[in-house]
Amino acid sequence: MTLFLATLLVGFVLLALGGALVADTSFIRSAIRAFPRSKAAAYVVFGIAAAWFLYRVSHLSEADFGQFRTQLFIGFAAVAVLSFIYVSEFLAVRGLAALILLAAGPLLATAFTHYEIPQRLFMVSIVYAALTFALYLGAVPYRLRDVIEWMQRVPGRARWVGALFAAYGLLLAGVAFTY
16 A cells, blocks of 8 residues: 555545534434444444454464464454454444554555655544544443534534544545645
8 A cells, every 4th residue: 555545545534434424414413323332333343353353363474473373363263253242332332443453554554664755644643543542442432422422412513523524534635645
């Protein structure tokens, strides 16, 4: 992945999230409110995160415990399956946090050692902010419910948050073309 593509991708994700929040229809509002405890969202989001993580485990090098690849794969696959059974509460939030953590690696790797391009910091900053938020949500996933309630408590607040996300997404999309 190139720095251009990584920046554009993050910009489009922020633009899509911001656009959904700006639209603020009753369907979007109820879908966002239902996300943290949604079984369907948990199967999709946590399933994708688990599959991506297991793919990464299956491609470990010898320096990264690669000689135990099979045992690690079986152990983590069992943990993923058992999570659906025993830790189903807020599993969609945990899956989202895991996806953010997994996606951050390739995104930050594209900007690594490109010190001659200061605009890369626009993308890197939002990725680190998302990483911080993902680590927090991984530890206390019920807080996403509180954030959603805070956003929807005052009419128009979700639109303002969405407008900020969309504006930063447009900024990143523009910055991508300056590399």
